[in-house]
Structures are given as C-alpha cells and as structure tokens.
Amino acid sequence: MLDTQRLPAGFYRRLQDDIRAQLADEALDAILTDDPDDVAYLTGFFHHPNERPAVVLLPVERATLLLVPELEREYAQAQRAAAEIVAYPEFPGLRPPLSYLGAAAEPTTGRIGYAGSITVDRLDQVRAAFPKATLVRTDLVMRARFHKRPEEIALHAEAARITDLMLAAGRALVQEAVAAGGELPTEAELAGHITGVGTRTMYAEHADVVVVSFLAGGLVYSGPNSARPHALPSGYRLRPGETFMLSLGCAVGGRFVEGERTFILGEPSADQIRYYEAVRQAQQTGGEALRPGVACAEANRACLDVIREAGLGQYLRHRQGHGIGLGMHEAPWLSDGDDTPLAEGMVVSNEPGIYIPGHAGYRISDSMLITSDGARPFTAYPRSLDDVVIAL
Structure with a gap:
C-alpha cells in the first residue's frame, strides 16, 4: 500500500x-x-x-x-x-x-x-x-x-501500473462478454467499467489520494468512431470484426501516465494487419529514437517516417507525442515544430496513430522515461499483434 x-x-x-x-x-x-x-x-x-x-x-x-x-x-x-x-x-x-x-x-x-x-x-x-x-x-x-525528480518518477511508475490494470480489465470485460455469448459492451459501458477499476484500485491501495480533475479512465471508441482521434465514449456497441481502442491513463500524486492499445475483435483482415503493424513498428522506432540530446522534432520524424514509408502517410493526423507530468498533455512536444533536446528525467508519450475514415483508428501509446542511454516505457501492457487480437 x-x-x-x-x-x-x-x-x-x-x-x-x-x-x-x-x-x-x-x-x-x-x-x-x-x-x-x-x-x-x-x-x-x-x-x-x-x-x-x-x-x-x-x-x-x-x-x-x-x-x-x-x-x-x-x-x-x-x-x-x-x-x-x-x-x-x-x-x-x-x-x-x-x-x-x-x-x-x-x-x-x-x-x-x-x-x-x-x-x-x-x-x-x-x-x-x-x-x-x-x-x-x-x-x-x-x-x-520537464525534468522529473526521483520522487516524481516513483509516482509515474505507480500510475503506469494502474493504467496497465485498466487496460487488462477492459480487455477482460470484452472477453467475458464473448464467452457468455451475449451482447458485447458499448463504448460507454466499457469506459465506465475501466474507470471504476482504476479509481477503486487507487483508493483501496493508496492512502491520502491526491484528487485531480482526471483521476483514472480515458477514451474508449470502436469501429468507425475510432477514426476520430479524440472521440468520446458513446452508446455504440462493439461489433465482431471491428477494432476498438482503449486510450487510458491515471494520475498518482498528480503525476500522469497514459497507455493506449488498439484491439481487434476476431481474426484480423489483411488490411487490419497492415494498419496495425505499421503503427506498431512506428511506435517501436519512435521509442528507439528517444535519447538524451535528440531534438523532439528529430524523434518525431523518425517515428512518423515509418508510417509514411509504409504508404499510409495520408492517414496521419497528429505528432508522435508530448510531454507528461502534472498535465496529461504538456511541453515539450514530439512534433516537427519543437527542437527542444530530450534530456534524462523527461517523461513523454510515444503514440503514433493512423485514422482511416469510415473504418477505424489504430494507435499504440506508452509513457516513456528518458534515461541516460535511451528511454524505457512506464506502461508494460503487451503490444504485439497476437496480444491484441481477441478470439471470437
């Protein structure tokens, strides 16, 4: 505790x-x-x-x-x-x-x-x-x-642990619905369940909780709704064959972490595999580019160029990521317009995504701590294709 x-x-x-x-x-x-x-x-x-x-x-x-x-x-x-x-x-x-x-x-x-x-x-x-x-x-x-002290890093790490629990809880709720043979949850039902898991975990395991405007939860969207990067949860019900995205996070001691995964309901199509793998590879390359002394803009280009080289550049709608701390979104920005050099102790999101109108969005995000020789993710939920496919 x-x-x-x-x-x-x-x-x-x-x-x-x-x-x-x-x-x-x-x-x-x-x-x-x-x-x-x-x-x-x-x-x-x-x-x-x-x-x-x-x-x-x-x-x-x-x-x-x-x-x-x-x-x-x-x-x-x-x-x-x-x-x-x-x-x-x-x-x-x-x-x-x-x-x-x-x-x-x-x-x-x-x-x-x-x-x-x-x-x-x-x-x-x-x-x-x-x-x-x-x-x-x-x-x-x-x-x-920008530069997180050891006490802050410990809070970010705990926020990541809870975020991973929420991601697992969201997937588990969908798998339980599949096993029961009934209706799949709506976006709103899934979001409510995940938020409850995050807040209950925090109050059960922590004393003196620091309450901020966003304590735990996030965005949940599926199918064509997920092609809008910041769509809010709706009454739309998850459907076999479609994807759904869990864009989650929480704050411990006021220090935020975000973790996002895109899941596929059923055997993925060739297009779904192509889209997902392009984003996964971009996220991996983007994470490898996050090193002390590298300009934010340089890391952003390395990350997003993977998607452009895969022939999917027309579906890009945002940068690689952003700083995280007492704000879920704060400077510096992993964007073409920010030449701030990365430095040890910074926390940034690594979240490339693509958005195909009428089909779906694909995004993978981890909160990354810049270390002396690179970067490591706080969030640990797996991200391979096999890990995000939910069998029907």
Missing part, C-alpha cells in the same frame, strides 16, 4: 531552492504563477481552478507565498502546502484578490517573472498589486517541470 501520494516537505524545499538559483541566473527577483499545475508543482497545493485565483509568489530572498481564497485556507493547510499562506476574503469581495498578495510581499520591486498561461485580466491585477516591479514573461517553471 502506498503510504501517501503526497510528496514530503523536503521535496518542495529542494525544488524551491533550485528554482531560486534559476531565478538568479535569469536576473529575476521573483516568479509568480497562477497556473494550477505550477501551483501544485511548487507547493503541493492541488485545487479546482475557478474564478477565485490561487497564486504562488516565489522570491529569491524571502519565503514562498501562496495566495488562496479564505474558504480554501484549511484545505491548503490540510495538504501541507509548502508556503506561507496568504488568504483573501472573496466575500464580500471589496478588494481585488491580488492586492492581498501585493501587501503581504511588500516591498516588492525589481523583476518578477510570470507564466505565459496567465490571463490578460489577471496580469493587469498583478501590475496593480506590484506597481514598482517590472514584469517579465518566462517559462522557467515549465522548463523545470
């Missing part, structure tokens, strides 16, 4: 000290962010974002401040947020929330970096709260999030 999904106070002390060193390198006196994932990363405070801002101010020479609405003060304390909490009374709301942060941080001058995800309206509030400071846009926190 996982004693707690929450990272210890020492993790955040070391992390914040590392951020302070980087601030000094960029001639910044502090950094401010209201991005919910950044807030969780820097302090361990997870929350549901709404119109009431939660903001972190991390100065070089003073304590980290966490601004929260008064009604969330106790929640931040219960999560052992690694910061001095500044609470504002959002009711009756006579002062702008950021003004309380500005008052608590006085005097704050010099250069304050801010995350590019902040809204224009909230940036105006920051300017009003820190009138003597110079605001500078920076992606420093996002770049820090």
Whole structure:
C-alpha cells in the first residue's frame, strides 16, 4: 500500500531552492504563477481552478507565498502546502484578490517573472498589486517541470501500473462478454467499467489520494468512431470484426501516465494487419529514437517516417507525442515544430496513430522515461499483434 501520494516537505524545499538559483541566473527577483499545475508543482497545493485565483509568489530572498481564497485556507493547510499562506476574503469581495498578495510581499520591486498561461485580466491585477516591479514573461517553471525528480518518477511508475490494470480489465470485460455469448459492451459501458477499476484500485491501495480533475479512465471508441482521434465514449456497441481502442491513463500524486492499445475483435483482415503493424513498428522506432540530446522534432520524424514509408502517410493526423507530468498533455512536444533536446528525467508519450475514415483508428501509446542511454516505457501492457487480437 502506498503510504501517501503526497510528496514530503523536503521535496518542495529542494525544488524551491533550485528554482531560486534559476531565478538568479535569469536576473529575476521573483516568479509568480497562477497556473494550477505550477501551483501544485511548487507547493503541493492541488485545487479546482475557478474564478477565485490561487497564486504562488516565489522570491529569491524571502519565503514562498501562496495566495488562496479564505474558504480554501484549511484545505491548503490540510495538504501541507509548502508556503506561507496568504488568504483573501472573496466575500464580500471589496478588494481585488491580488492586492492581498501585493501587501503581504511588500516591498516588492525589481523583476518578477510570470507564466505565459496567465490571463490578460489577471496580469493587469498583478501590475496593480506590484506597481514598482517590472514584469517579465518566462517559462522557467515549465522548463523545470520537464525534468522529473526521483520522487516524481516513483509516482509515474505507480500510475503506469494502474493504467496497465485498466487496460487488462477492459480487455477482460470484452472477453467475458464473448464467452457468455451475449451482447458485447458499448463504448460507454466499457469506459465506465475501466474507470471504476482504476479509481477503486487507487483508493483501496493508496492512502491520502491526491484528487485531480482526471483521476483514472480515458477514451474508449470502436469501429468507425475510432477514426476520430479524440472521440468520446458513446452508446455504440462493439461489433465482431471491428477494432476498438482503449486510450487510458491515471494520475498518482498528480503525476500522469497514459497507455493506449488498439484491439481487434476476431481474426484480423489483411488490411487490419497492415494498419496495425505499421503503427506498431512506428511506435517501436519512435521509442528507439528517444535519447538524451535528440531534438523532439528529430524523434518525431523518425517515428512518423515509418508510417509514411509504409504508404499510409495520408492517414496521419497528429505528432508522435508530448510531454507528461502534472498535465496529461504538456511541453515539450514530439512534433516537427519543437527542437527542444530530450534530456534524462523527461517523461513523454510515444503514440503514433493512423485514422482511416469510415473504418477505424489504430494507435499504440506508452509513457516513456528518458534515461541516460535511451528511454524505457512506464506502461508494460503487451503490444504485439497476437496480444491484441481477441478470439471470437
């Protein structure tokens, strides 16, 4: 049993000290962010974002401040947020929330970096709260999030274990329906079953579960529906001879993993074999291309060129993959437009796919940890053709 999904106070002390060193390198006196994932990363405070801002101010020479609405003060304390909490009374709301942060941080001058995800309206509030400071846009926190620390890697690994359990549970439900000789499940029924397996496993085996907006589950689609890469589960019932795709994942301690497999119901046709094997080979080649120092764009080209060389390039609709961490999708991007060099400690998805209108989609995904000499998948569900064919 996982004693707690929450990272210890020492993790955040070391992390914040590392951020302070980087601030000094960029001639910044502090950094401010209201991005919910950044807030969780820097302090361990997870929350549901709404119109009431939660903001972190991390100065070089003073304590980290966490601004929260008064009604969330106790929640931040219960999560052992690694910061001095500044609470504002959002009711009756006579002062702008950021003004309380500005008052608590006085005097704050010099250069304050801010995350590019902040809204224009909230940036105006920051300017009003820190009138003597110079605001500078920076992606420093996002770049820090690229490189997972050992404590985070352990959480990703546990999320992968549960994701593999969900993939197995989805397949098992279909096989049970086949054995019973009744109707196959609908996409929605399959999705509900898988989500239940993931969440029940987590709460049964973990203490102090970190609740995020997406805890466990994913996309389930079959037949022609799977030719739309991000289609949502529907009442469409699985059919013999068709494929179905399980695009699953979960978050442990707020750290995500995704694992996706495409299954074939019955003896595969020649076309199904051709499509599946092209994607499987692309995924294998893509995984081999993920090495420290290789540009994201270079790995992406190596992966997708396998599909193009198989004569199926017209069915490509997306890149090789993306970064994973506190967000299921985050930078860097395994895409032609991103020349970020891969580095040890990064976690990325390796998920080539093809989508044939009116027929089906084929995608295989594993979350990969970049190591000193290559990459290894967190998720371990098998991916050979024999492993994904369900006999009828």
